[in-house]
Amino acid sequence: MPELPEVETVRLGLAAAVVGRRVEGVEVTGVRSVRRQSKAAFKKALLGRTFAGALRRGKYLLVPLDDGAVLVAHLRMSGQLVHVVDPALPRVLHTHVVLGLDDASELRFVDPRTFGELFVAAELGPDGVPVVLAGLGTDPLVDGLPAARLGELLHGRRTTLKAFLLDQRFVAGIGNLYADEICHAAGLLPSRRTETLTAGDVERLAAAVAGVLAEAVRLRGSSLRDARYRDLAGALGGYQAHHAVYDRAGEPCPSCGVAVERIRVAGRSAHFCPACQS
């Protein structure tokens, strides 16, 4: 499930492979992948446009177009963007949108669970981010997230650390996997109440957010057992081999060897080391 590091890896791929290309064809065969606007409006907004950049905000990909609008993509659970150099290659099952580009390559959107979506946003805020995404919080990579800022965001919150990290209104880009890894790196339980965090805890949390995400981006994201996440060229990520706790219940904590446990927090699976985290 693509989170910030996976989406950032796709963004880097888009910047290298499709920025500067012009859209010459738009096919929308999926029923749900384009749902914020009509398929006709989506096609009209893209046809003839040139990709002018590749940005990311949280888990949203933003591709500015040469007319000032922005192509927005969210992969949700199972979405994948694939750059296919040879359009004669067969389309895999669940290919819902295909953009034909002026170098004869194709950008394909594949999404078995159809939670993901594409749309073109014309109304932008002063930061160039579509106004419909104005509710997104701080992006730790784009904006940085020093401990002082994290402390401000935590101020007054009365919830679990897990729920806080997953709430895109405060920090944008963290999902279930990286929430668990960040908690472990910070030595804090995912079930820890935010109102009990000390200044030292917040310092370690800020360092963990930055450190875990940076390392995961460096290794081009995490591909899980289903190998659903792949980068734009179809390659697997490398961070899954470095997971300390996520999806490792019963296996030894890499720091201390104690068995990793799994519980439910904020309605989600949460993995943690009972010895290293408090």
Added chain:
DNA sequence: AGACAAGCCTGTACGC
């Protein structure tokens, strides 16, 4: 065979 996983939205209930 059916529970489960995921992200995000919506609706509703509850507590300070």
Added chain:
DNA sequence: TGCGTACAGGCTTGTC
């Protein structure tokens, strides 16, 4: 009262 939080349900399909 009102706000923030909690929880459940919906959407979907591949996997165990």
